[in-house]
Amino acid sequence: MADSPACASAAAPSTGGGSLLIAWQLKEKHVLIVGGGEVASQRIESVLTADALITLLSPTKGLHARTKELIDAHPARITYYDRRFSGPGEIHKMDMVLTALDDVNRSREICELCRKAKVPVNAADIPDLCDFYFGAQIRDGPLQIMISTNGNGPRMAALMKKRLQSALSGKEGEAIVRVGALRAQLKERAPGVGGALGRKRMKWMSEVCNSWDVDELRQLDDVNILKLLDEGWEKDAVPTLHQLKGQQKRNGPRASPSSNFLQSSNFSEWLPAIGSFALGAACTTLVFLARKR
Numbered sequence: 001m002a003d004s005p006a007c008a009s010a011a012a013p014s015t016g017g018g019s020l021l022i023a024w025q026l027k028e029k030h031v032l033i034v035g036g037g038e039v040a041s042q043r044i045e046s047v048l049t050a051d052a053l054i055t056l057l058s059p060t061k062g063l064h065a066r067t068k069e070l071i072d073a074h075p076a077r078i079t080y081y082d083r084r085f086s087g088p089g090e091i092h093k094m095d096m097v098l099t100a101l102d103d104v105n106r107s108r109e110i111c112e113l114c115r116k117a118k119v120p121v122n123a124a125d126i127p128d129l130c131d132f133y134f135g136a137q138i139r140d141g142p143l144q145i146m147i148s149t150n151g152n153g154p155r156m157a158a159l160m161k162k163r164l165q166s167a168l169s170g171k172e173g174e175a176i177v178r179v180g181a182l183r184a185q186l187k188e189r190a191p192g193v194g195g196a197l198g199r200k201r202m203k204w205m206s207e208v209c210n211s212w213d214v215d216e217l218r219q220l221d222d223v224n225i226l227k228l229l230d231e232g233w234e235k236d237a238v239p240t241l242h243q244l245k246g247q248q249k250r251n252g253p254r255a256s257p258s259s260n261f262l263q264s265s266n267f268s269e270w271l272p273a274i275g276s277f278a279l280g281a282a283c284t285t286l287v288f289l290a291r292k293r
């Protein structure tokens, strides 16, 4: 039986015709932005998020209000020149070039210069000449989601962003920050790259992420990280947050492998039930013995 369209698209392997989705590291790299209108202001914000150094070329006359604000707010990051693009010398030593012009011929010319110089370029008005496209973005701390329609429908990308945003709690970024802290401390405890230790580290980290939910991961403060490493990593187990907190109350470390019922459950919680059961059994025995007599 054929898959329903929804199932088919969810499971379909890529067959080409797409683009490579990567998180390009631009820290301290040089980015030339040509144009200072609204689109340029959005480019500036995206590039600033990536900690790049911007050279901006655009006559002051056509600057968008947001572009002006960004120039004023980031003097150390944005070097602004009140002039038009002048020629090939401008792209020398650039790691990336972005054009956002109301002049398609100039834009095309800049793209061609970049191609010759092997500098990656995006022209907001000429998709065919772009080395890469921008996409709609959702950002929450280290969580970065890009939605791309590969040039087919930018407005659709913006609409998909809204849908995805409403499916997120807004707490994922914080949880990921804590997971990052846990991973860093785990790597300090169990250093090295690859090999059996590397495989064990990856498996354990994956299990923690699989079994703790976002709200629990947010609670991984430095104290809980230490406990999780002592009681989890060191004992080849993945205790729950509840178990770690139980230990905190009792003020003493204890092994909590998730495979062992007595150890994995908070044993003290079962004590009242076990006590009641024992009391009940004793009473029944007494009544039974009394009747016998």
Ligand SMILES: C[C@@]1(CC(=O)O)C2=NC(=C\c3[nH]c(c(CCC(=O)O)c3CC(=O)O)Cc3[nH]c(c(CC(=O)O)c3CCC(=O)O)/C=C3\N/C(=C\2)[C@@H](CCC(=O)O)[C@]3(C)CC(=O)O)/[C@H]1CCC(=O)O
Pocket: 042, 122, 123, 124, 125, 126, 127, 130, 132, 133, 134, 135, 136, 137, 147, 148, 149, 150, 151, 152, 153, 154, 155, 156, 157, 158, 161
């Ligand atoms: C996603 C987003 C990111 C961003 O810009 O940062 C983005 N465009 C956005 C909005 C948007 N852009 C346009 C409209 C009007 C409605 C419409 O046309 O749909 C709207 C809607 C709006 O403003 O809401 C007009 C437009 N866009 C392009 C052209 C040139 C052309 O197609 O020829 C024209 C003039 C077309 C004409 O003249 O008719 C080209 C591109 N725009 C892209 C990205 C790249 C493909 C991304 C993809 O397909 O996923 C690509 C190829 C190149 C690039 O820019 O890198 C951002 C939403 C961000 C957000 O809201 O979060």
Ligand SMILES: NC(=O)c1ccc[n+]([C@@H]2O[C@H](COP(=O)([O-])OP(=O)(O)OC[C@H]3O[C@@H](n4cnc5c(N)ncnc54)[C@H](O)[C@@H]3O)[C@@H](O)[C@H]2O)c1
Pocket: 034, 035, 036, 037, 038, 039, 040, 057, 058, 059, 061, 062, 063, 064, 083, 084, 085, 100, 101, 102, 103, 106, 124, 125, 154
């Ligand atoms: N990719 C997208 O998402 C998207 C969305 C909307 C529009 N666009 C396209 O992007 C382009 C820019 O849009 P905008 O709204 O920012 O336009 P805009 O008219 O507001 O800005 C153009 C800017 O380019 C500057 N400029 C013109 N020639 C220059 C030169 N030779 N050197 C330096 N600066 C120069 C102008 O002074 C102005 O600041 C347009 O072609 C538009 O069709 C793209």
